Amino acid sequence: MHRILRNGILAGILAFACTQAFAGTIVIMSAKSPVKSLTKADVAALYLGKTSSVPGGGSAKLYDLAETNPGREKFYLGATGKSASQVKSVWSRLVFSGRVLPPHEVANDAAVVKAVAADPAAVGYIDSSALDGSVKPVFKLP
Numbered sequence: 001m002h003r004i005l006r007n008g009i010l011a012g013i014l015a016f017a018c019t020q021a022f023a024g025t026i027v028i029m030s031a032k033s034p035v036k037s038l039t040k041a042d043v044a045a046l047y048l049g050k051t052s053s054v055p056g057g058g059s060a061k062l063y064d065l066a067e068t069n070p071g072r073e074k075f076y077l078g079a080t081g082k083s084a085s086q087v088k089s090v091w092s093r094l095v096f097s098g099r100v101l102p103p104h105e106v107a108n109d110a111a112v113v114k115a116v117a118a119d120p121a122a123v124g125y126i127d128s129s130a131l132d133g134s135v136k137p138v139f140k141l142p
Contacts, residue, residue, distance in 0.1 A: 024140060025071060025141040028124055028131070028135040031136050035057040048087065054121075059121060060122070061122045062124070063112050113134065
């Protein structure tokens with residue numbers, strides 16, 4: 001009995017570890033968007049305010065996770081090479097200049113999926129485990 005219980009617990013731990021190892025941050029767009037994929041340079045340019053459009057898709061509406069969400073820091077380090085606070089500073093300067101508006105901040109992955117699914121011009125990022133058929137991945141962080 002103890003052996004079966006121990007093996008079951010070990011199997012559960014391994015399954016959880018494997019799931020976590022394969023989960024990653026992805027950039028998403030609406031399933032209705034004509035954009036097929038973005039490059040890391042495209043994503044960095046969008047989220048650093050260097051451009052407001054996606055290749056072949058026109059002007060983009062950006063969505064960002066809340067500052068308290070750990071996925072935000074992971075995304076910015078992977079996509080731009082900058083910390084979330086450094087990116088916030090970049091956006092503060094851009095907003096002050098009156099040139100652009102910062103990404104729309106939402107609470108969690110589910111809120112990003114909902115907002116992006118409703119707008120073919122929207123771009124957001126989520127943990128890949130939150131992906132559903134209403135959105136499509138256009139870039140996966142390494």
